[in-house]
Amino acid sequence: MPPLRVLISGGGIAGNALAFWLSKIGHDITVVERFSSLRDTGLQLDLRGHGIEVMKRMGLQEAFAAQVAPEKGLQLVDRRGRRRAFFPSTAPGDNVQNFTSEFEIMRGDMCRILHDAAVKRGAKFIFGTSIEKFEDKGGSVAVRFADGRDDTFDLVVGADGLNSRTRKMMLGPGTEDGLRPLDGVVAGYFTMPQPMQEGEEYLATVYMAPGNRGLMIRRSNPETWQVYLGGKTDAFKNIPRGDVKAEKAVMTQMLQGAGWETENVLKAMNTDNDFYLERMAVVKLDRWFRGRVVLVGDAAWCPTANTGMGTTSSVVGAYILAGEIERYCGRGTAKQAGKSNAGENIAKALAAYDAKFRPFMDQVQKGVGEGSNWGYSLMSSSLGVSVMYLFAAVASFFRVNIGAMVLKEQVKDWDLPNYGELLKEV
Missing domain, CATH: 3.30.9 (D-Amino Acid Oxidase; Chain A, domain 2)
Structure with missing residues (x-):
């Protein structure tokens, strides 16, 4: 099919991971980031469970390993600094990561790895502006940027974090936006x-x-x-x-x-x-998409740092979204002619993404902000x-x-889909 024109709002972990996958399968990807340059700052984070496997499927294990933080474990101390407990980092081969994972990395390093991999695949990044407003016209999404430019896309993705403006615009004024402090x-x-x-x-x-x-x-x-x-x-x-x-x-x-x-x-x-x-x-929504606008990462389902699964959920969710787009819309190729039924297929892809990934996030978010x-x-x-x-x-x-x-690493009765076509090299 002709390449989909996809706009991703947010150049963080989720946005960059999605840009990598969609660019890899031939679609025309633009990432817009309101900061003037890539935000390759931030403190330490990690990958767990299915997130580790997605990173391997991206072919980024070597780049990730080169930047792994040297932390050897966690200790608890009292007010005098005396150690009261110690938990070593995960040993190679352990099924479940300890507090200190084998895959600890600085946020900036991971963001840079994903950004560079996405650019290598053809994704375009625009810094220093953001989406001011958009209008879903059914067959496309008309976007006005904060710098005054206008453009049209087949799909708009909100990957702009916990306090997502894209989420608020997608849901409309006067609508509860799913943010639960x-x-x-x-x-x-x-x-x-x-x-x-x-x-x-x-x-x-x-x-x-x-x-x-x-x-x-x-x-x-x-x-x-x-x-x-x-x-x-x-x-x-x-x-x-x-x-x-x-x-x-x-x-x-x-x-x-x-x-x-x-x-x-x-x-x-x-x-x-x-x-x-x-x-x-925590962010909880009944659906992560409306028409041709979809959310991914913290913008869609922020589980809070208490779960230890924010980064993993972003990476896995981006993989699922890209996999379902490939499954229903195919690879993008400028050589393919004929009438496109992208609208119908995009709707199916977004619904499948929501249905497939929701059981994962339901487990990760379970109990967060609820009860005692x-x-x-x-x-x-x-x-x-x-x-x-x-x-x-x-x-x-x-x-x-x-x-x-x-932490919430152990997601039960849920298997990471194998999107064979997504993993193929062209």
Whole structure:
């Protein structure tokens, strides 16, 4: 069939992965990213379960392996910095990843790997603008960009994250957009200079403090710490999203006096750095598409960082969407003439994508933002935190895979489809 003209909004993990697959099968792919260049920044993330297999099917295992972060495991420490529990990284051949996966990588490195692979396949990237509005005309989607340009596409894909503007436009004004905040749960992230000390190991180090607060420190190089800090509070309710100065002030107030490295971290946080705050939320929609507009990644189904499956879900979801487009619409080839029935086939592909991937995401999202918050209830008091540390110490002693216990990698009774045509080289 003639190549589909596809516009992808968002040059992150999901958008770049989808651009790779669709470009590989001959379609005309444009990725628009509102930032002025590729956002190859961010802290550490990982791949798990089916995400690892998709990465291998992309042929990117060697590139990924060259950038794997050196983290060797996770430890929990008390307010004096004494180790209370330790969980080693996943050993090669283990069926389920531990908290520290075999496939840890910096977000920027993964984003760059996917971007470069997509460009090599022919995807075009436009930086410094975004979709201002679009109109689904039935046979095409007319798009107005923020820089004033107009264009028309066969399909528009929203891969623009948790607070997706594409999702809001797709659903229309006055429609609930599926964003469900996790009742005051926040996480702040930044990097700070901290030279590696003699005898220090590459470990993720977690500290929990009473009052539903805590922090984690890890490093991927000998010069800096990656800092994750936060907890549960209503103090951010009236702070505008993106008001970094106000967010830092509230985070400082929330964590002061918590113990361990907190004061050192807060001092570094209150300087000019790459701090950003995530107000944790899950996205749940009854459908991930409307007409010729479809969502992928956090824009469609954000499972929150609590599941450990955000990156994996993005990579697997992009693969499923591309696979169903190939199955119903075929490869793009400019040599093929004749009348196109792309509209009917696109509708079938999007419906199949939704039906096939939804059971996966239902399991990953199950329980997130629902029911009891027993973990935060425990962490509200010193006694509760002591119980959490005791539980972790026992699990560590018996070499329990803490990742399998608290993350959502194990998706049952769901097999990764084998899109043979998608994997063929032309």
